[in-house]
Amino acid sequence: MGASAFDAAIALQPRADGMFLGHTSPAYANMVGPFGGVTAAQALNAVLQHPERLGDPISLTVNFAAALADGPFTVIARPARTNRSTQHWVLEIQQQGQAVLTGTAFFGLRRDTWSADEHTMPAVPPPSEVVQAQGPARVEWVKRYEMRFAEGAIPTEWDGKDRGVSRTRLWLRDSPPRPLDFASLAALSDVFFPRVWRRRPMLVPIGTVSMTVYFHADQALLKSTGDGYLLGQCQGQAFRNGFFDQTAQLWNQGGDLLATTHQVVYYKE
Amino acid sequence: MGASAFDAAIALQPRADGMFLGHTSPAYANMVGPFGGVTAAQALNAVLQHPERLGDPISLTVNFAAALADGPFTVIARPARTNRSTQHWVLEIQQQGQAVLTGTAFFGLRRDTWSADEHTMPAVPPPSEVVQAQGPARVEWVKRYEMRFAEGAIPTEWDGKDRGVSRTRLWLRDSPPRPLDFASLAALSDVFFPRVWRRRPMLVPIGTVSMTVYFHADQALLKSTGDGYLLGQCQGQAFRNGFFDQTAQLWNQGGDLLATTHQVVYYKE
16 A cells, blocks of 8 residues: 555654754645645654653643644654653754644553443444535645545534534544544544534534543454444534534444544624 | 641642652652642643743543652643644653653643533432541542532442442532632542552552543633532443443533543553
8 A cells, every 4th residue: 555645744854963854844724825735743743763762652731822834844752761661752843943733642551451332432324424524725735635524524504503412433544544643533533623614504613622532442442443433423522712522432333432522712793 | 828738739839941840749659659640730830830822731541660769859830832723732740860750741722612511410319418438548639528428429349349330429629628720630630549449449559650631611710610619420441351440421510521530550460
């Protein structure tokens, strides 16, 4: 299989000083700067490729400090603390010596324990029975994902009326399909369109300021998920004076909860 | 009003090099090291007291890299990026030159916008009708909070049987009561006991590895909340091979959603 657009987008070159060199990808362009999910995946990828890495990602937090300019950037991943089976990372992406992203990641070795999914997958029709979102995309990155909205699609009537609820449920995967890994799972965590547009359809300016991803999937579960569909569910909890949060879950078709994710988003009006 | 135990615990002395000096507090001692909520509040307090601070906290992520030893520690708060109305901070707490906590915070100036709480407060009896948790506390910090469990109290039968659900709802506040501020709201976000103990009552070793708090309260809402009770709700989403997450909401008695918070926790067995 050839390198996908996603693999090309998150590729990093190690530099002699231990930092990594990355480049924004036109394939994942957003309104201003790149799709945040890919930037998050790039930050995570610096740890995944780091020679000192221990274990697999358990949590990732990225803060978007400024829109990335099209072009190259530097990723700094510093292992702040390495314990016997866990590791804490401090992340930063810079352009022209200025921080455009700050973040932290926690990696760990997993052991077999009692396990259970408490937030179980909601009942929705299978992907084949849910129509694929079509039509002209406002932004390029949307074309890199197949999305089938079972509930709460992107509004078609931007009338500004409060719908009272912001929940979306959709089947989604990379387009073209690509086997799931930690980097693509991080990016998929940011695919949900801003909840304020769903709750009260009005195209107000928005921007994610911080996103956290908890990885419940291990290597085996990623492998068994493969390039199948994920069911994503996303809902806002509070919209208050310029900032709202949204919380989301991602299951595979077998109903395994692969990731839970949260973000806080700036909005205007 | 005199300084409370909480104010004493989170007090920081600015040093000439711009770092802050703090000290663990016996009043907030946990099984090993201090209560993580107070450590999170101390990290946030370094930004709150920083001369370069802009605005109020919107999000905070702290990663617990190692148990703090009883004694002094250094808090480093670095403004990584300051925009017109927002600011990104990188946080670290060190002991003996080693990171014991890493983190990031996002601060911002709020503006009046359309607002709504979507995750509304569940119906529970008022605080006066819910019995206060009593009895010998395993750890000292628990005595610094008044807790009234409306649902899902700390188990009394540690039989290891899967209860199928991990939800807890409780009224809580500082003890003695203390007017709510950003630092105490950060600490209150970590008051929920580990969901794995609720879901499957067995005293397995646990430790929070990462916690994120989204502050929906602004100064005015903190003030109107005062020293009243908060309703806290907390539930796990997935327990998988050594790590589980829990997600929580904190409302004031008037039903305003003040904070939403998430954490991922290590567990054994």
